[in-house]
Amino acid sequence: MRHLPYIAILATLFISCQHKQNDFEVQKELKYCEQQARKTLAQIPNDSLFPRSISKGKTNWDYVDRADWTSGFWPGILWNLYQYTGDKLFKIKADSATRELASNAYTASFDHDLGFMLYNSFGNGYRVTKDSSYKKVLLAAADSLATLFNPTIGTILSWPSMVKKMNWPHNTIIDNMMNLELLFWAAKNGGGQKLYDIAVKHALTTMKNQFRPDYSNYHVVVYDTTTGRVIKRITHQGYSDSSMWARGQAWAIYGFTMVYRETHEQKFLDFAQKVANVYLQRLPKDLIPYWDFNAPDIPNAPRDASAAAVTASALLELSTYVGEKRQSENYFDKAIAMLKELSSSKYQSREKNDAFLLHSTGNMPIHGEVDVPIIYADYYYLEALLRLKEIENTHKLKF
Template sequence: MKKILIFAMTMTIAMASCQNKKPKAFDIDKNLAYCVTQANKTLAAAPDSLAIPRNIAPGAKTWNYVGYEDWTSGFWPGTLWYLYEYTGDSVLKKQADKYSRFLTPLSIRSATDHDLGFQVYCSFGNGLRLTQDKDYKNIILKTADTLATLFNPKVGTILSWPGMVKEKNWPHNTIIDNMINLEMLFEASKMGGSKSLYDMAVKHAETTMNNHFKKDYSVYHVVVYDTVTGKKIKGMTHQGYADNSMWARGQGWAIYGYTMVYRETKDPKFLDFAHKVTKVYLDRLPKDLIPYWDFDAPNLTKEPRDASAAALVASGLIELSTYTKDKALAKTYLDKAEAMLAELSSSRYQSGNANPSFLLHSTGHYPNKSEIDYSIIYADYYYVEALVRLKKLKSGKDILAPLQSNKAIVAKK
């Protein structure tokens, strides 16, 4: 009997000890240092020609490269700018500048699609935020004016894919991804550009809010409008499973996009909408918080994941938490974002020695059988952006301000 009592007491003490242990804190610096190491591997292996890393196939060791016209071309220089922001390393700054300037022709040619914001603002926009370089400012202003040529005032949105007008008979098509390009218009209007750029961005956000979402606030990837009347013809998918399914990255663009639009306008209707599009996403996530490529795909647990959507949403949630007055909800957003980053930072998702990217297991365009279970550059971009934002927030700093002052960077060298 005495032995049983001793055993019971021992187990009680052990269980109490386990319950009192705090969960291991997420190590932001460790994972940012990992990103620096991986980026340096990419820089060491990069070809002499100015080619931009885009993706790495499963099992492959090297990047597939693209030119400046590719829609993903801004993410690599943007990633380097974030790593320069973290380290103050002049070599990373030089490389970030070099790869950004490779995209300069985009500012002086006609718009071929909506991706100019992704391309130019992720690269030159981050560079301007950190350096105040006047060249960067001028390039952003020119590019914003170019993007504005795709705005149809009758519809109230920016045309996404001009090529699809004839190819698919989509008269005026707008995709949810286009929300991210609005940041460049907002910024350009603040830097001396036309106020009409601000007005276009707001109108685009309003029109998209009214037409792109179902009753549960899940998003259509594409909405097609009548060019002449401006009326909505239909909502549909292009990269998701079905027209009425919830494509994971598309919902991520909505979360990130409406959070940013609230930041730029301070209009409460956009903040309220950001909460609504976030709730449906968080409510349907699997336990590990990394979504399958589409929430409604068949045989869901056997479907590929999308680390890029997880990284994108983590970054958006960090910002959204700073605008959320309900302290419990703000904490939920931040806790979820940190948990997403912790999972992405595990051996299940970090590339490590497998290849020089940051993350594995992203899904690009599943219906087109393109980039399935790949490492993809925009996953890396939003992952490092989220890490830098989280570091700033934990330090009591504005997540959009430079992490270090120029004086601090100089002193560090």
């Protein structure tokens, strides 16, 4: 699990003796994830295929190749399970799956998702093993991602394919906040100040242009490449251009929390709280969002467990940075409540299939992966559990 040291240092500042986990047993849920992952390992045809989602009525995964934006999540899961269990089987399989993705770092940058692909795989691998060959790939990937940065606009081009397909001269999607982590890591590990500056500028420009007055975000902002001005703000996966797409808001909460961690600039911490607060204020009682907060068929709209998992992991981290005790505890408590619900029989796959979680929604407007297990939901669910485990361990040492 990446970024645990900051939790070990900061968790004791805010967790009081009153914060007991009650009936939530994180160790039990981690064991469940381990058991489910072993099922997938027994089924996966070879290491060049990566689980993405499970279609309705199926028990096994549908697989993608290395070029898919989700390819890094499965190796990341394996690395995190290796760290948790110490079982060398997970290390062997993680290494093999990770190395299958190496060529993505040396291909002319075709997408902003190099962070998802390579930081979740090679990044977790390097954190656990310190293998120098992983570091080399990560630095190459960061350099490739940086080629998509437009200094006139101040953001990374998210989808090069949409320039011609949709006549979007320079498009930036909120998901891209997640891929800045690769640049920050590279800047600290030999890549140079330029990568840090690109990541910060992207975050600042996104903060300025991609949010409404209530701090909900637009999925896509399209820019003029000559002047840098905003042409339009639209959605691609949300209900409408003016709606709050659940996973997009989750990416924003996670992304700006991470940017604060890397920069220690108060404005990013303040902003992370604002985008988190509007999300929390509009959640249903069980804290698992509908795929879009403005979906017209609520309460019958599909849920998105992936957005809940991303947010739970982000809130655990965010709670360690917030100085105001009540707010810090609110974020922590909400994260626990989300994890409890995701760990219930309603959302866990158990005997139904090989995934960790049910009821995620990928791309509702095109009816893609609606109300099914999706690999990134599993990745962030496991990440959140491991973050909580580290916090619990620190809590026990403190009290």
